[in-house]
Amino acid sequence: IIMGTTSISRVARYLPVGFRRELSRKKLQQFADNNLVDVEFEFLDDSDANLGDSSSSSNDSHLDIEDDDDDESSQKVHAGTSNIEENRNFWEDQLQLLQTNVYKISAVELSLRNATQEAIEEIDRSEIECSCSRQIKGSSARECRNCFMRQVSRCLQNAGFNSSICNTKWTSSHNLQSGEHTFLDVIHSTSKQKSDVRVIIELNFRSQFEMGKASEDYNNLVRKLPEMYVGKVERLRNIIKIMCMVAKRCLKENKMHIGPWRKQKYMQAKWLGPCKRNTSTNSLSMGYSQTISSKQKVKASMLTVDLLDKIPNIHCTAIEVV
Known part of the structure; x- marks a missing residue:
């Protein structure tokens, strides 16, 4: 209904100046039906344009998000590459220093x-x-x-x-x-x-x-x-x-x-x-576990030592023990 009204108004707006007002409703309706297709195409073109704009804006935002992700991933890749390069330089420098000290001989x-x-x-x-x-x-x-x-x-x-x-x-x-x-x-x-x-x-x-x-x-x-x-x-x-x-x-x-x-x-x-x-x-003389063991002295009680020293010529009679 709205499209019909709009079509009639738009058709009336673009009627020729010499068009006679006494045209019958039948002819006017026929004229409107003939041009309704053009009007509908015009509305579809406008909506398609709006849809195109919205889709393009959404695509732009999506691209912006992807750009941010790419930046983060590129930073990680750059950091990983720099770490690998720094690690390689470290080992190469130490190898060069070591060779200098090993091969430099007087x-x-x-x-x-x-x-x-x-x-x-x-x-x-x-x-x-x-x-x-x-x-x-x-x-x-x-x-x-x-x-x-x-x-x-x-x-x-x-x-x-x-x-x-x-x-x-x-x-x-x-x-x-x-x-x-x-x-x-x-x-x-x-x-x-x-x-x-x-x-x-x-x-x-x-x-x-x-x-x-x-x-x-x-x-x-x-x-x-x-x-x-x-x-x-x-x-x-x-x-x-x-x-x-x-x-x-x-x-x-x-x-x-x-x-x-x-x-x-x-x-x-x-x-x-x-x-x-x-x-x-x-x-x-190396100081290791090998040691020299001296000859052990004969052990004797104090009583035996005293008797041998003080009374060397004492003689005792043997007694048989029953």
């Missing part, structure tokens, strides 16, 4: 390393048996850490070096667990103007830093360590600092607790703490 250190390597080869050729009481008879000296260090120290002394067996021992404190360690060192005298140079020799150096559940980045640094360390104290201190820092980083990435024996202070106490030097290469 003439004194090189000479001692060659002499130590020759001593080890000589021990392997000689097949010296272990002389420690704690080891099974027949095992080689290479299999016993104590005998191995003693033989290496003896060979270095025969080569003219001031070699000794060092033992460090420390008590527990607030952030340090008690422990002890044994290694070799050589005191090299340069000249009267300069102080003596101490060179640390650790025959099993790489194994001191190995971990069971370590990452590939950490194991890559461990593989760069020498199996046997022969070097100055300053270089050893730098290597310990680097390895303890990367060990802490590795365990943190794996969400594991770092043991007290992995901390830098504990590792430094092994080689850099106060130690006792022993230049003797005898097995009994």
